[in-house]
Amino acid sequence: MPRAGLTRFADLVGLDSVHSTLRDSVRRGQAAQSLLLVGAEGVGKRSLARAWVAWLCCQQGHEVSDACGECPACIQLAAGTYPDVLWIAPPPGKREISIERARELKRFLALAPPAGGARIAVVETAESLTTAAQNALLKTLEEPPPRTWLVLTTNAPDALLPTVRSRCQRVAVPPLPPDLMREALLRHGLSPEEIGPLLPLAQGSVGRALKLREIVSGELARTIAEFLGTIDRARYAAIARFVEELNRDDGALEARLQIMIEVLRTQALESWPERPGASRLALARAEALFRAWRTLREGYPNRSLLLESVLLEMAKAQP
Missing domain, CATH: 3.40.50.300 (P-loop containing nucleotide triphosphate hydrolases)
Structure with missing residues (x-):
């Protein structure tokens, strides 16, 4: 077992x-x-x-x-x-x-x-x-x-x-709707105040919500969800601010990128086959972030520059 x-x-x-x-x-x-x-x-x-x-x-x-x-x-x-x-x-x-x-x-x-x-x-x-x-x-x-x-x-x-x-x-095995997510997370001991900011990023996944709780604050969870929801309209200034937020706790950056990758992969899975263009775009963005994550693990020195470059390319991508 x-x-x-x-x-x-x-x-x-x-x-x-x-x-x-x-x-x-x-x-x-x-x-x-x-x-x-x-x-x-x-x-x-x-x-x-x-x-x-x-x-x-x-x-x-x-x-x-x-x-x-x-x-x-x-x-x-x-x-x-x-x-x-x-x-x-x-x-x-x-x-x-x-x-x-x-x-x-x-x-x-x-x-x-x-x-x-x-x-x-x-x-x-x-x-x-x-x-x-x-x-x-x-x-x-x-x-x-x-x-x-x-x-x-x-x-x-x-x-x-x-x-x-x-x-x-x-x-x-479908993702949970928000009301059942709240019920499940309450069973895991989270407070209603903790649960609210996690729901948009967790996308119906209790396991992801619990992982998020360990590596992001409620405010940062909100920021990540909002950024991914508007990435196609993001400009450099917004991307630079977002990267600064991600980098606030240097030791958690790679884990935060993994969460973003998982969210994008889930979007790709849920968009297929009804919206193939959106599915391919989400998957391409997940792959771009994964390459950045791997480069950071190999010791790339300028973390902010790498992330800004990758996120700018993601923002420009079209279905």
Whole structure:
């Protein structure tokens, strides 16, 4: 398990229709054994996967609406000791999931499930799988062993091979509307005063809002949201002021740029395919900021000049 504790459907906010559809498909005997959970970073894909695993493993059976939390399977899941679930993610400090881990997953699912139970493998940030690792999983995705489940989560489905995507049932995990965002963030202990400035930047992602809280003040969150919303009309003076704001706490600059990159990538994802021009523009801006972020990490000396140059180019870009 990624961390101790049991997540149940009751713990999720705003995903009732998603997990209800998944449960119904199992009860009808029509569930795909390979699922691809797709959504922006921080919208709850991992939490949904955890609750789904708990429900599948709960010994109360699939007629109940949620994991009971009290049977031996639920207790083991909560402790992180349940033997028939495998969680795979990039190792700490790494960006890729190797072919060796993919082979481990295949061996795990090939083992006989427990009597009356199932074996489940979850791959977090599946876009981190190397091409070789993705190819190694194709046979398992297409013909999973009986009584096994394979769940992939991703916020970048296009980074997966088409042959991987086509072998999975795609499950969209949507961003939360503002009222449910407030409810979720209140559950996390944020005050209403803290929540307000975070909502425009968080774009329905609880995980992003919590990350934002750590690296930006409420005022700076407002400034970033306003700048990204009006960047196509920004002039040099406004860009210079914005860069000065970003640079106020030098140690947090790279994290703040990552937030901006995530926001633009989310805009690209949500604009496609209805507004392809806007989607491509948001993605191009995200890529430009990512290149700047990488250059800063390599020790570029004049941070302000680099950012001003990149943001000016972003402002001039057209769909």
